[in-house]
Every structure is written in structure tokens, then in C-alpha cells.
Amino acid sequence: AQKVTQAQTEISVVEKEDVTLDCVYETRDTTYYLFWYKQPPSGELVFLIRRNSFDEQNEISGRYSWNFQKSTSSFNFTITASQVVDSAVYFCALSEARIYNQGGKLIFGQGTELSVKP
């Protein structure tokens, strides 16, 4: 069965600190996708990144970076120089690769609530 674990329930940092959100996943599939979503207090789910299982290159987008390590089944997310606006709940999610009309649903981790204080 697929499973996503975000062991950090809450993290509190001071503005400008770097912070890493951990994500560990379990799957028997050889092809799958990993996602990160941000959920601000307003409630919407904001897409941050999708990574497929064959692409282990790390990615950087502005202050955000992601480290995908298939060997340890981890897909960690780092925010550099955090800002108050980064305060939100962050979800890591896993989906199996879609084959025609099968699959595709997201399995979410429990979420990490990040609080960035000024």
C-alpha cells in the first residue's frame, strides 16, 4: 500500500532562517509521482512541484528547493531565507502513474504546519 509520512507536525522558525520539511514515502510501484502542496490559512491547495520517479535531479525555484532521494524514499523540501508569508501547512503527496483511466489519486502525508515569526 502507498503511504506518505511527514514526521514533523509543526515547525516554528524566525524569519530569514532556512527550514527543511521532511517527507518519506512507501510504494511498490516503479513509476510514481511525488508532489508538494502549500495550504495557506485561506484553505486552497497551492501546487508547488511534481516529480516523477525517474527524475532524481534536485530542483530549485527561487527560495524553494527539493531533494529527491529514491534510495531513502524521501522527497524533502527546503525553504531558504523563510518569510512570514511562507506560514502555511505543507503537504507531501504521492500518486501512482496513471494507466489510461486507472490510478492518479493522491495519497497525502499528514502535513507540516510551518510558522514563520517576524
Next chain:
Amino acid sequence: AAGVIQSPRHLIKEKRETATLKCYPIPRHDTVYWYQQGPGQDPQFLISFYEKMQSDKGSIPDRFSAQQFSDYHSELNMSSLELGDSALYFCASSSSGGYGYTFGSGTRLTVV
């Protein structure tokens, strides 16, 4: 760019009443998903439709039903509402060859 549209944004119902949530996917997206997110919880998959046929089913109560119509919009019908049904309900759509998921802004259902 067009996004996934959900209506209504907020809904208040009494116990034992019925609620209908609507979702309009991104044009040319062939799959619609419904998720339920209780307070302080992660989103849980309920059901999905591919080309208007149910394609996968998660932890959806028997009191709930859903369908996708010929214009690809989808509706989630919830009957005999219970206090525990109070949650944020998300719809998402995707396409077979597309980049991935797009979520709607959600419908916040409160059962009193």
C-alpha cells in the same frame, strides 16, 4: 488560464439534510477527483471519474454519491448529513498527458 471551479464556496446545512457540491474541471481534462479534508487533517480521496465513468473509489460513505455529466462537470451529492461531514471538499482535475493535478478552491461545508 481557466482553473477548476467549485460551487458553492461555503455551505451551511442542518443534520439530516442533503447537499450538492459542483465541480467544473479545466477544459479538456479527462479525470475529476473528489477529496474530503476534515479540520486539521490531510485531504482524503473520495472518488474519481474518467471520461464520465467512475474510475476509482476511496473512503466515500454510502450516503454520498457522485457523477460526471456529459459536459464533464461533476456533482457530489451528500444525504443524511452528519456533524462529522463538516469539512473542506476539494475537486481536482487532470488530463492523461498533462502535467498533473489542478485543485479547485474547495467548498467548505458546515453541518449544524
